[in-house]
Amino acid sequence: MSTGGATRPPDPDAVYAALKTTGQLKSHRVVTYRCPQRCMLLDVLNLPDPLGVVVHIPRYRLSPGLNAQTSSADGRANNTEDGDNHWQGWTAPRAQVSRPELTCKHVMVPLEDEDLDAAISSRRAEVVVYPPGAQSA
Numbered sequence: 001m002s003t004g005g006a007t008r009p010p011d012p013d014a015v016y017a018a019l020k021t022t023g024q025l026k027s028h029r030v031v032t033y034r035c036p037q038r039c040m041l042l043d044v045l046n047l048p049d050p051l052g053v054v055v056h057i058p059r060y061r062l063s064p065g066l067n068a069q070t071s072s073a074d075g076r077a078n079n080t081e082d083g084d085n086h087w088q089g090w091t092a093p094r095a096q097v098s099r100p101e102l103t104c105k106h107v108m109v110p111l112e113d114e115d116l117d118a119a120i121s122s123r124r125a126e127v128v129v130y131p132p133g134a135q136s137a
């Protein structure tokens with residue numbers, strides 16, 4: 001989107017993968033969202049400039065029924081690893097992310113931007129996300 005810059009910012013996906021490989025995610029982590037069964041739903045890191053705060057959605061797999069119900073053939077062709085139900089993870093600067101979807105086998109809910117920003121600014125470390133309707137149980 002920006003033009004005229006001489007330096008290209010590092011690829012957030014590559015940076016995240018490198019930190020994961022070298023065991024350094026923890027030292028950059030601001031907040032992690034998990035489901036009650038401990039799947040990681042979303043990870044937020046605070047990285048050196050120019051990346052700054054980045055949001056990572058891990059790869060996930062859906063059951064065939066849920067997968068067919070919640071995605072289109074085009075979406076599956078473009079965003080899965082196997083053309084079916086193994087969805088690719090991604091990493092992007094916070095500013096480029098809007099209302100990310102939190103998805104695992106147990107939970108599928110959008111994360112409101114104001115909730116994400118509140119968790120980031122309060123450095124809550126971990127947020128557990130319950131499936132809709134289960135919160136009051």
Ligand SMILES: [Zn+2]
Nearest residue numbers: 035039104106
């Ligand atoms: Zn889960």
